[in-house]
Amino acid sequence: MVYGYWQSQCLYIATNLGIPNLLQSESMTVEAIAKATSTKVETLYVLLRALAHLGVFVEKPGRVFAATELSQLLITNAGPSVGHFLMHITEPSMWDAWRELGDSLKTGEVAFERAHGKKFYEFFMTENPDSRNLFNNAMSFLTNQAIDSLFEVYDFGQFDTVMDVGGNQGALIAYIVKKFGCKGILFDLPHEVETAPDYLSKQGLDENQVKVIGGNALEEIPKGADAIVMKYFLSVFSSQDTIKVLTGCKKALPKEGKVILLQTLVPPRGAPVEYPDGTIPALAAVQMMVTNPGGYWRTEQEYKELFETSGFQLEKVIYTGTSLTVMEFSTLS
Template identity: 55%
Template sequence: MTTTLAQKNMEAKKKVFGMIQAFWESQCLYVATRLDIFNILSEGSQSIETLAEKTATKAEKLYVILRALGHLGVLEEQPGKIFAATEVSDLLVTNAEPSIGHFAMHIIEPAQWDAWKELETCLHTGEVPFERANGKTVYEFTRDEDWSGDVFIKAMSFLTDHAVDALLDVFDFSRFGTVMDVGGGQGGLISKIVKRFGCKGMLFDLPYVTETAPAYIQKQGVAADAVQIVTGDVFEGLPTGADAIVMKYFLSSWKDEDALTILRHCREALPKHGKVVLLQCIVPDLGEPTVCPDGIIPSLFATQIMVAVPGGAWRTQKEYERLFTASGFQLENVVHTGTNLSALEFGLVD
């Protein structure tokens, strides 16, 4: 059947309405997560009155938000204003392991929201929207604000848990005697690598970031002596002793000049046979798929990075290759996974 001009126009309007409503959806999701709604419903169905009592909110106003989440398929609304959990809401539970609920709270928290309000102005001034809105960098903010810092670390741990199992099924780390995770946070990635492949591990990050790492690594069932925790500043240098350096979603936080400094320190820290394994979501070039298998849209995440950090950006594969080539590396292997994560393996050029 031929699509009429009116039908095409209506489809275009639906797309625009969807984009307009997207921030309403995210705010409803954020509020419900902050109120522990998904944690409460994981214990069983609840009436709106009970949910309001447990969250110290007004039942009639809370209902409006939860009804919307019901229409979006996040919750199930039953007769009598009873709400029940769904497969979607189960993913958003935040009182157990790091979850996508932590990631949602990190990305949608007021400090991030305020940053997006400054995007238009900063396109003219060249400022970092997050810094203009909050008076400090995102890293300083998460260091200084206890709740935000805790949510940020758990959000990053979730991203690791979400993507790494698929990676480890297709990328072999057993070739390396010691693997160092640069910017590795609590140690989720290096714990999985060590446990899966039997190699030694090193975790490198800022001191305040790694504070919870020993307990977290032990909780993963990894022996205390299997992962060496080293703290420091990546711009001052990296420790030696690793055969491979892994960076997950890390290099994308820095502008090209800073990324080149980091890669120079990687080169200085590695032996001649050493490798850098860049674990990253790759922004597609023209003609390539624009949505990852797990639903992440790299170009939108690239915009979020630009909003949050100075000069940071998710890059295309060609852009990463140019940075590594300028730093004395060459691309040797590319492995894609079933999520948003790809592994780009670089070796040193003699």
């Protein structure tokens, strides 16, 4: 654990330089890699050798480096990948926020806001386009890796129209509409859905299949769907604001409407703390706290209580075999 940040920073630098992309089809000497990345040969060699010892690359005779299964995961020029998620989590702005965690525990400030003087989404979504691109691709990657397991256990085809609240550029709703043939609505903050029409078009979907709406879930959620899906969205809100969002969901849904919460749950005491995919929810909860006021990952019971306060009842809990759990709620009469 003490050495953890050494590894993640080496990974970030190599991925940010595009070295996994360079090595995906052929081996290269360190001199050739240095030339392609505008870095110094000898210092780059020390970094690449360390990553080779970690199994990220392979070092061959003559200071030649080649790809591995791990480095293939970090390729960023062929769609959303672990590489995008890695760079989002470990980019300098995130490191700066974590540096403020100790003081924020004493002051009550959000560590990210303390470090940057701006809210997380304001910083990433409106002022730093490179960071915004990383975030969008990181979220799409998380959806892509979980979707097959999700669709094996939950049937969205029971609904006529599904609305993804907090759906970013639309990866999840695109999958749902294409798989089950229902209509879709994508709802998120206006600057979050700016790239959605282009993204959805690339997925072969038009505005008649997925309607894109910009707005604020804390103020009002549009009507028109018989089911609302939220993936990780409630993690960013305090309990008070979560109730505001859920109250808005109830107003937007018909009497028989459902809310499908897709969430990684913090295990109760005595349960395994790590999911099979390596996710440790209690640690991820700290990340949410670092970046969002009042935001953190919750237990199943905590979500159940928040939904009940907002006028919903828990119908079923379905475990997907990954760190993503399905909680289905119906409106109380």
